Amino acid sequence: MATSALPNELHESHRDPFARPLAIARWLEVVAAFVVVIVLVGGITRLTESGLSITEWNVATGILPPLNDAAWQEEFAKYRATPEYRLEASVGGMTLADFKFIFFWEWFHRLLARLVGVVYAVPLLWFWIKGVIPRGFKPRLVGLLALGGLQGLFGWLMVQSGLVGDMTDVSHFRLSLHLLTALLLLAGLVWTTRDMRRIAREPGVAPAPFTVASVIVAAVLFIQLLLGAWVAGLNAGHAAYDWPLMNGRLIPEIDWSSGFFWTLTHDPFLLHFLHRWWAWIAVIALVWLARRVRKTDRLASILVHSAFGLMVLLGIATVLSGVSLWMAAMHQLTGALLVAATAWAMHSDGVQRQMRQAQ
Known part of the structure; x- marks a missing residue:
């Protein structure tokens, strides 16, 4: 078969002597591992019925859990106002200790989400400033960052769906959107990692x-x-x-x-x-x-x-x-x-x- 001109053109368009694709691949592999852990913790959060234990989304102050008894009582009071508590959890006589258990899993899930955002965004900014991102990959890397942010938004919309009316669970449609977006992000990270490792072996090769x-x-x-x-x-x-x-x-x-x-x-x-x-x-x-x-x-x-x-x-x-x-x-x-x-x-x-x- 005759050699196509298109692969050669793409080959040249991605050749960049200043790129550091192997370092970027290793970074993306770490981020992918974080996403896998988040999916696991998200599953545990769902299985333990912990997802509605935190009724607000506070980007900064939500990093820390309640630090004293008064703060715990305040959070517990917010949860007792939810349909899940009124229609289900209260029947079993939930204690503050029980609430702390479910609160932990939702808090830990959100903490990991914040952490993965930092683990992705800070190195991306550093690689960008240093000019070591291979040509043509900046839009993809920014797109993955946006997808991660969108996944977090879907997570909050999912939680909101379980805090209204007589809902005792989150919408399974929003849950699927939240989970599948995380898995799409994982797939995108893995795909980009494989591209980077290939570029490290064959500089300039097309995606x-x-x-x-x-x-x-x-x-x-x-x-x-x-x-x-x-x-x-x-x-x-x-x-x-x-x-x-x-x-x-x-x-x-x-x-x-x-x-x-x-x-x-x-x-x-x-x-x-x-x-x-x-x-x-x-x-x-x-x-x-x-x-x-x-x-x-x-x-x-x-x-x-x-x-x-x-x-x-x-x-x-x-x-x-x-x-x-x-x-x-x-x-x-x-x-x-x-x-x-x-x-x-x-x-x-x-x-x-x-x-x-x-x-």
């Missing part, structure tokens, strides 16, 4: 493109992650504790009386069922992607296989355990790792395509 195959895999995985977020938001994991059957049936009884679209997006039995079985469609797509990159990036192939295999096992274990806190949290953590591995493999698939076009 990897998307392929049709990788977009298909991403779409299939997106549906599975969306279903998982809705299952979490609606507590639909408790719809059945047996597997592969659901309450002794292969296909659960579904009440369609509220209409097709409402049932599709709200019925916990249907969403639990779909999340279980769409997982196997996702497995097929991920195996396809892993096999596509096996020869040129064996590590990426191994990571994808390992991540989805562990995630399936943890998903089944979560059901059989009656949605054990730590089992469910590990399931969500593995979901984040699967997104990272998939982004890596998608990048490798793009590199393969780029190399074929250049031959």
